[in-house]
Amino acid sequence: MNDQARPMTPYLTLDVFTDTPFTGNPLAVIPDARALPEDALQKIAAEFNYSETTFIFPPEDPAHTARVRIFTPTMEIPFAGHPLIGTAVALGRAGHGPDLILETGVGPIRAHATPTEARFTTEVSLQVLAHPDPSLTARALGLPQTALAAPPVMASVGLPFTLTELTSREALAACTPDTAAFKQGAAAHPGSLDFAQFAWVRDGATIHARMFAPLDMIPEDPATGSACAALGAWLTAQHGPQTLTIRQGDDMGRPSRIGVTTTANAVTISGAAVPVMQGTLAF
Numbered sequence: 001m002n003d004q005a006r007p008m009t010p011y012l013t014l015d016v017f018t019d020t021p022f023t024g025n026p027l028a029v030i031p032d033a034r035a036l037p038e039d040a041l042q043k044i045a046a047e048f049n050y051s052e053t054t055f056i057f058p059p060e061d062p063a064h065t066a067r068v069r070i071f072t073p074t075m076e077i078p079f080a081g082h083p084l085i086g087t088a089v090a091l092g093r094a095g096h097g098p099d100l101i102l103e104t105g106v107g108p109i110r111a112h113a114t115p116t117e118a119r120f121t122t123e124v125s126l127q128v129l130a131h132p133d134p135s136l137t138a139r140a141l142g143l144p145q146t147a148l149a150a151p152p153v154m155a156s157v158g159l160p161f162t163l164t165e166l167t168s169r170e171a172l173a174a175c176t177p178d179t180a181a182f183k184q185g186a187a188a189h190p191g192s193l194d195f196a197q198f199a200w201v202r203d204g205a206t207i208h209a210r211m212f213a214p215l216d217m218i219p220e221d222p223a224t225g226s227a228c229a230a231l232g233a234w235l236t237a238q239h240g241p242q243t244l245t246i247r248q249g250d251d252m253g254r255p256s257r258i259g260v261t262t263t264a265n266a267v268t269i270s271g272a273a274v275p276v277m278q279g280t281l282a283f
Contacts, residue, residue, distance in 0.1 A: 007035055008280040013050075016086040017223040017248075017256035017271040019116065024249065024256045025223035026276070027086035028053040031094065033069075036281075044281065045071035051218045052083040056091075059103050065096055067103040073217040077193075078105025079124070079158030081225010081258070081269050088118035089273035106158040119259070119270035122157055126233040130154040130189055132162050140185055140197055141212070142176030149201075154192060155234050157267060159226040161198040161211070163234055169208055172201050173251055177212045177219065186215055198227040200246075207231070207246045222249030223256030229267045232260040236267075 011030050018024030028048040030036070033055035036044070045053040050073075057067040069076060070083045088100055092113035100111040102120070111120035130153075137152040138145040141164065152164040162185070166172050177197070185195030194215035201208045209231075211224040228246045235242050242262045249256040259270035 008282075009033070009035055010280050011278065012090055012275060013048075013277040014086045014089060014273045014275050016082040016089075016273040017225070017258050019272040019274055021274055021276050023254055024273070025082045025221065025254065026050045027083055027273075029087055029090045030055045030281075031090060033057055040283075041069065042071055042076070046073045049073050049217070051221050052077075052080050054083045054087045056087065059101075061103070061108075064101040064103055064108060066091065066100075070104070075216070076105075077159060079122075079226055081227075081229055082223050082271075084109065084111065084120050085118045085225060085269065085271050086273045088113035088120065089115065090275075092116075092118065093275070116274070117270070117272040119268055121266050121268045122229060123266045124157045126230070126237055127156045127160075128153060128234075129156060129160055129191065132185060132189065132195075136181060136185055136188070137162060137164055137197070139178050139181035140195065141199055142178050143171060143174060147171040147174075153234065154189060155230045157226070157229045157233050159230070160191065160193050161196050161224075161227040161230050162192070163227075163231050164197060164199045166199055166201050169201050169203075172199055172208055172210060175199055175210055175212070175251075177214055179214050182212075182215050196227070198224065198231065200231060205244055207244055208250070209246055209248045210251060211248065220252050222252060222254035223258055223271075224248065225258060225269045225271075228258045228260050229269055232262045232267045236262040236264065
């Protein structure tokens with residue numbers, strides 16, 4: 001498609017769950033995707049090669065703020081946390097808000113945004129999808145089974161993750177994903193989003209975590225709001241409402257800080273985001 005066929009399309013990148021550039025989780029946002037052909041969206045996301053890219057469209061309900069479509073490098077997904085935080089901040093920087101309603105693949109989500117930080121609340125019910133084999137999960141994480149503090153559980157509030165509590169921060173740092181084991185896990189659990197693994201250790205109100213999804217071209221994710229939401233909902237089901245800070249990305253040099261607050265029926269994810277680059281798509 002040449003320049004005469006459609007207007008140039010701007011993009012913005014932000015680092016999310018941080019207030020410092022070049023830390024946190026990068027996100028590409030296309031603030032107005034109306035001119036893009038449908039078959040270009042996945043290609044653009046693959047070209048950015050971030051864990052997610054979002055495309056903003058006018059809302060289907062005029063009472064809402066925007067419709068947001070979220071793509072990983074390999075597929076469109078209905079819901080994810082750091083894309084919603086980053087997109088909300090991008091909308092806040094563009095003069096929207098502070099209260100927003102974002103249309104997603106799991107339905108409308110209420111958000112609150114400023115030009116520097118955002119939060120959103122999801123009331124999607126917790127789904128416990130499976131209890132993956134501990135031996136297979138340990139092999140996927142590259143750890144001995146003795147490093148698992150409890151049996152893993154596959155859970156979702158919009159996107160499924162295998163949540164695996166480990167025995168120590170040292171065990172978390174030692175994770176070395178085994179792609180062959182991920183392939184076995186994905187075959188055993190076809191609806192598991194490529195057997196994505198969220199390993200975690202709790203220290204009071206702080207949780208240290210890492211997320212691996214190598215089959216989705218995400219060897220490690222610096223910050224995974226949807227996994228944090230699933231973990232928050234799971235912990236709430238076991239122990240009651242939670243107020244947590246999740247530290248992710250430390251072991252890969254991209255420190256991220258994710259706020260998680262829960263009630264019996266809802267999870268709120270919060271964090272900062274900072275713009276890093278902007279430009280236009282040139283194809």
